[in-house]
Amino acid sequence: MGLVVTGISQSGDISSIEAALKAAGLPLDPIQLIGPDDSTQGAASSLGLTNPGLMTGGGQGTGVPGVTSGVPTAGGYGTRYFRNEALSDRLGDLEIPDDQVENYVDALSAGRSVVAYFAKPENVAQVETIFRADGSLARVKTF
Numbered sequence: 001m002g003l004v005v006t007g008i009s010q011s012g013d014i015s016s017i018e019a020a021l022k023a024a025g026l027p028l029d030p031i032q033l034i035g036p037d038d039s040t041q042g043a044a045s046s047l048g049l050t051n052p053g054l055m056t057g058g059g060q061g062t063g064v065p066g067v068t069s070g071v072p073t074a075g076g077y078g079t080r081y082f083r084n085e086a087l088s089d090r091l092g093d094l095e096i097p098d099d100q101v102e103n104y105v106d107a108l109s110a111g112r113s114v115v116a117y118f119a120k121p122e123n124v125a126q127v128e129t130i131f132r133a134d135g136s137l138a139r140v141k142t143f
Contacts, residue, residue, distance in 0.1 A: 004094050005117045005127045007137030008104075012036075012113035017137070020130045021117070030118040034090055036111045095143040103139070 094116045119127045131140045
């Protein structure tokens with residue numbers, strides 16, 4: 001039996017869900033909100049290689065294409081895009097099956113939020129009922 005109840009929130013406002021959980025006598029600390037600001041991509045400089053003073057050879061044969069020829073433009077190789085490992089780890093913690101993770105990544109990319117509650121076996125059904133009854137969550141699932 002799954003112990004993580006998830007849903008997709010259009011607005012990221014989970015105050016009504018928190019109120020319903022509290023009214024049911026359930027703790028709020030097992031709830032998590034992963035928002036679109038925890039995006040699937042992040043920008044990182046290329047290991048500091050955008051520094052124009054790095055390894056400048058001054059004609060001594062130490063020139064490295066793209067490194068000693070100046071600072072690359074923002075659209076060039078100076079900015080690398082990578083999968084945000086922290087986001088992958090957080091979604092992985094929700095025990096979402098591999099074949100469904102992309103749906104959650106797409107929701108985050110579209111500006112929605114993922115709401116998750118780490119339930120105990122005895123209250124999984126109650127949490128799922130609260131998530132469904134709230135009406136603010138789509139795709140309520142238990143993993």
